[in-house]
Amino acid sequence: MADRTPAPDTPELRARWSAFAWTPENKKTADWHIAKYPGGRQRSAVMPLLDLAQRQVGAETDTQGWLPLPVIEYVAQYLGMPVIRVLEVASFYFMYNLKPVGKFHVQVCGTTPCMLRGSDDIIAACKKRGMVKGGVSADGLWTLTEVECMGNCATAPMVQINDDNYEDLTPERLDAVLDALAAGQKPKTGTQEPGRHTSEPAGGPTTLTDMVSANHDYRGEW
């Protein structure tokens, strides 16, 4: 499991982040999230606001973004709630990064279906490119995390990089995706299997075959 302790509270951290405040657009979004809840219940918006803060930190640092303690305190103060309650949320959910990450946060699924379909090779391929688990690679581009099931077992193995999934991977296909990302392109998301669209059965449908070409009414045949 990834190390979930927050980045240490150092003077450098304070100096870098204690001036954190929403950008004008993010302030609008934050207030829009808060307005979704009845007055006095603004605490309910803590999760979208933490995500927003993480993205703003990401934009400022050209990474996926993370949550330094002063930023967590800013969110707490913005919502008028105790900091410890915000830190509880931030430390509970894995999508909040408590430590700095690279530009691309590569989360490789290592749970049983992915493992059986070769996630070990995927992890090895990642490491071969200089990624380290839980840390940022030397070029500042990559952070590698091994995660539990991401719900893509039908298209295993898979990785999630920032907001997108890349599925049906082999080391070669992963390399192609990562190369494209590193080059600033936007590779195709989802399955990387040629001819496959989403998570339909590999090799074509095996049930409801009459539905493939046209809308077939099965009701009379039940």
Next chain:
Amino acid sequence: MPKVTVDGQEIEVPAGATVLQACELAGKEIPRFCYHERLSIAGNCRMCLVEVKPGPPKPQASCALPAADGQEIRTDSPMVKKAREGVMEFLLINHPLDCPICDQGGECDLQDQAVAYGRGGSRFDENKRAVTEKYMGPLIKTIMTRCIHCTRCVRFSEEIAGVDEIGALYRGEDMQITTYLEQAAAHELSANVIDLCPVGALTSRPYAFEARPWELKKTLSIDVSDAVGANITLHSKGREVMRALPRINDDVNEEWLSDKGRYQVDGLTKRRLDRVWVRRDGKLQPAEWTEAFGMIAGALEGDKGSIAAVAGDLLDAETMFAAKALVNACGSNLTEARQTGMTYDVSKLAAVNFNSTFAGIETADAILIIGSNVRWDAALLNVRLRKAVKAGAKVYIIGPEWDPTYPATFLGSDLKILNRIPKELGDVMKSAQRPAVILGAAGLAKGVLAATLKLVDKFGLVRDGWNGFNVLHISAARMASLMLDFTAPGGMGEIAAASPKVLLSLGADEMDYGAFGSSLKVYIGHHGDKGAHHADIILPGASYAEKDGTYVNTEGRVQFAEKAVFAPGDAREDWTILRALADALGVTVGFDSFAALQAKMIAAVPALGEEGLADYGALPKPDSGAKFEGEIAGYPIKDFYLTNPIARASEVMQRCSDELLHGADVKEAAE
């Protein structure tokens, strides 16, 4: 009222009761860790599993399941036994087997329940989890590997104390209880989480490795650190009080205790006056009792009536009665207990009493606080006010701002605002069903008692079954001294103006001794504090832990405390000193034993003989000419942890003051 069957026994339970409460009503013991009567229901320890029909065919957490009509509950079935064994086995997987070095040993819920409901041995061969210790301040010691994640401490600080500072970080097996950035828990009730912790994760830092619970003698006592009169048990070993724990009394302290009441007890062994001292050539030197008595008798030679007595804040009623008897027998009536010089009218005690009672103030729906920092003046009362606010009460405060832990409106510190009631305040108070006014010590010191009484009619504070006029004292001895008429109308000024030849100071450490330059100052007390510095003669007395006594809290509740240990050295119980002094002065006070003293006191003031609320009658008619004057510049308590001589002698209180109030660097105990 639902009827349920518990193990074949049919009982009726109150509406809204849980299955766990139903089982308790039926006399069944349900093991539990996370459930606590005074906290919200979490339902996360799973120890309270029972079998309930109708319902899913699996064990149910009884603490979170409402009792419903026709339920058939079993607490003795094989399924329940197996379920409890299973839960206990899971809880023990990550719990260290360190009971021999754990301070909770002997009073540990997990230990007891593992014996009663667990299976004999462990089947767990893997490595146990370990958790780093967390710093939670000078009072709470943490060994977080022992934590079973019941979250009682989190719920206490959020719900009761109102200071959200403890939380549960991370998730699952990695969950850890901590304060934000391991800052010290800094509120007045923080140490109650030690009592709440069902295991040894949060233990008492000052009491670490001091004693086992079965070695301790338990004595029922009353806390004297404030005027709440919290019910406590003093745990003593040999001649030393090791710790003070709260007793359950729903009318007074529920089951909480302020940190000062709990941890000032180490001051009982420090800076004690344990022998007689007299001042010779400007220096205090050891002496004998007879010599000291001779000096006092000599000073009064020919003018026996020139004697006055001033009572301190920690005194029991018996000591004050004995002092009054002595002073009166000498032909003087110069006695005063309001040592800081307050002169409010005490002819009607209802006007200086907390009439709503602590339990009653919870039901108030509009509260005006005049000149009191309730968190420091009476931390346990603030818990009640917080409950009232949670139930919808509005609170207005006059005085410098402090953090009440609940929403409250500060109306500034100028008292004159009350001569013309602000519209918002007036509307809220007048439309309230149970309006209350609390006049604190800072307000009393400004002499606005009479003006505050005028608010009784204005706001309709007294109505059927409700008296909303309250005075909040901060001295444990205050109400008893007023009941004993231990006051002079002119206050300390009158005593000083009489310039008595002998001034008996009964543990009075807050008074101004400068006004008594010509008097022979006799200090009868237990700690070498401000009073002893000014004294010409020191007669060593007993602290509240070392004598039986009667105390009256600010609600007028009469309570008895028992003697836990003997006073050190030559120190004597105060009444014996006063009795011996009577002989030396050649007067009779009419008692030779504590029982006789108490009987005489009860004959004089019958209310002191009955435990419970004293009846002070109706509120006096207000003086229509009284006006609010002045401005509350500050509250009398400047440092919550150092308000009395015992606390000032206590290293623990000193450390709390340094670290929590004055921000000194964290000092880890060298262990």
